[in-house]
Amino acid sequence: MKQKIINPSTSVNTATHPGSTGYDYTMGPQQTLPDLPVSSGTIAASGTNGGSSTAASAHTSLPSVYNGSLHPHAHNQHVSLAAFAFLFQELISQARNASKSVSEIEMRLHRNGYHIGIRLLELLNFRSSVSPGFGSTSSSRAFFSKTSINSSSNTLALNNALTTTQDEPSLAQGISHMKRRDLKPVEILQFIHSTVWTYLFGRVSDDLVKSSERDNEYMLVDSAPMLSQFISSTNVQCDFFVCGIIEGILDSASFPCNVTIHSVPEPNFQQRAVFVVRFEQQVLEREALRA
Amino acid sequence: MPCYFAIIGAKDNPIYEAEFTNPHLNQFPPELKELNPFILHASLDILEDLQWQTHPQSGAHSGTNSGFLRSRHSSSNSNCYLGKIDHFYGLAITGYLSYGNMKFVMVHSGNANNGSPVVVDDVSVKSFYQEVHELYVKTLMNPFYTLNEPITSPVFDGRVRALAKKLLTK
Amino acid sequence: MAIQTILVINKSGGLVYQRDFVPNAPRLSSNEYLILAGTLQGIVAIASQITPKSLQLDGKSSARGGSEPMGNNSAPLVPYMGTLGATTANGAPLGSFLGPDYFNDAFASWNGRGLKHVTTDQNSLFVYHTLTGIKFVAVSTQPTTNAMAVAVAENLLRKTYCLYADYVMKNPFYEPEMPIKCELFDQHLGTLVKQL
Secondary structure, eight states, rough: OOOOOOOOOOGGGGGGGOOOOOOOTTTTOEEEEEOGGGGGTOOOTTHHHHHHHHHHHHTSSSTTTSSSSOOOOGGGOOOOHHHHHHHHHHHHHHHOHHHSSSHHHHHHHHHHHHHHHHHHHHHHHHHHHOTTTTTTSSSHHHHHHHHHHHHHHHHHTTTHHHHHHHHHHGGGGGGGSSOOOOOOOOHHHHHIIIIIHHHHSSSSOSEEEOOSSSTTTTEEEEEEEETTOOOSSSSSSHHHHHHHHHHHHHHHHTTOOEEEEEEEOOSSSSSSSEEEEEEOOHHHHHHHHHH | OOOOEEEOTTTEEEEEEEEEEEESSSSOOOOHHHHHHHHHHHHHHHHHHHHHHHHTTTTHOSSSSGGGSOOOOOOOOOOOOEEEEEETTTTEEEEEEEETTTTEEEEEOOOSSOOOOOOHHHHHHHHHHHHHHHHHHHHSSTTOTTHEEEEEEHOHHHHHHHHHHHOOOO | OHHHHHHHEEEESSEEEEHHHHSSOOOOOOHHHHHHHHHHEEEEEEEESSSOOHHHHHHHHHHOOOOTTSSSTTEEEOOOTTTTTTHTTOOOOOOTTTTTOOOOOOEEEEOOSSSEEEOOOOOOOEEEEEETTTTEEEEEOOOOOOOOHHHHHHHHHHHHHIIIIIIIITTOOOOOSSOOOOOOHHHHHHHHTTTT
């Protein structure tokens, strides 16, 4: 993106680029809608931009992220904790080998989590918009299995991309109204406290408190952090990974903040961790404007 | 009716744009086609204003003058679909916000270029936005896609256009 | 009878973990423990060589098939032996083991042809062998030849192995084959032995 020069959209004639597929930001928007099905025999439509649309239909038969479903039942909902623990271990070792200091390891873990966070925000909110019953019947669940989608698109790929899109039940069809966007810090923290925590760790987090000393500070308490439960380490806080997830969620929801972790052992919960969320000043200012 | 659709990232950078026209019937006139991105970006101010309002769509009832900017679609509590947010010489602009504050905006043009105001069919436009939102979430699930980068996938392009054909251009 | 010492010996015969559980008992110096570990490693290797062929075949078939859990070489389950009972009661999972106990079946012993049990006048020594060659050794305070005691020790050491899998192998700061310095392993092993 940084190297390419963006040309004005209309100065390039799309017909001179017949091989182009998808959106090209150096060319601007393309004009036509996908061609009508080949079987119905519209010859005129293949004139202007035929290259683009046939390429698109050929691509639908390939496995792609767009063929999968976002429905929670479309995939196995659980991951083996042991398998994840080993993966997480490798992640930490990698960060450790590449870093020179403890804070650098933590920063790397934080960055890894951040990219999960920005995705979780969209995914979980979108999922919770879908009405509960949608897609839970056995007939429609059959649609969600990847094989049936792939086989149907393979047979139809010669016809056109449009037919397959209509066959597939998209999750958006099951939405009567979208879940509200979270506009207040408390709302989005509640979302993390309940929805995100349940998705990640199978339970809600143990507490969500507002700091009494500072206005912009909130604390999420987890008495037994799941990811670091096997790790006995005093100097590196492996839960910075989770900090990264939280910060990714808040950042992409436009609540710029800084998340740190402090371990606060209690007699019953040796590994009790407190995630401290410090919002930046602009969040408070925005809140003050609306009030 | 021809439409110009764009997804605007968090840094006000376009990450996807498309024109939905029908080669047989109507297209944007060339002089307007150049202007589309400008019209669309001009409405971002209003969009960002609505972004942090608790009830972005209820303004149609409370204010006397502010109502003309918004469509009458205020029944639901949802604040993702913002309805008609702006207009420009007979073109209507609708907006939608994703949870990560990606801005989905679209310029609607009338069938005849006589300057009569465009009637936006809220139901189908809303479901178009929701479908595109789902596609966007799927794009984001791709580990090789980074936030705020242009979406260049031909499959995404094809699907959005298919949706537009189904829901927008009647 | 109580557990006096638990040792973990890695596959090349090095002592990677040693812990005493009886505070006032006379203890060996760390050098002597290293020698003990090396000697045990050698004896286990020799024992596996001098095991009669018939026993080896028997051991192999039961270890491979696993169809007859109460066969010659399998250890019976001693239920809830040294479970971390307190944590089970309030529903906290046992590390990555989701059930009420680490395992709930009789298990085939992998120690088909090596050394399992040594008794002297003063104490008994139990060896648990893993497929990867790690040996868990428990030393009791009194000598015993009781079959029940052997079964209990086998169960205890297998649970120690489970703890090892969780808190040692899943710790990114542990380097394989090196001495174990994991606080959580210490802690959980302490609870396990205390609840015996």
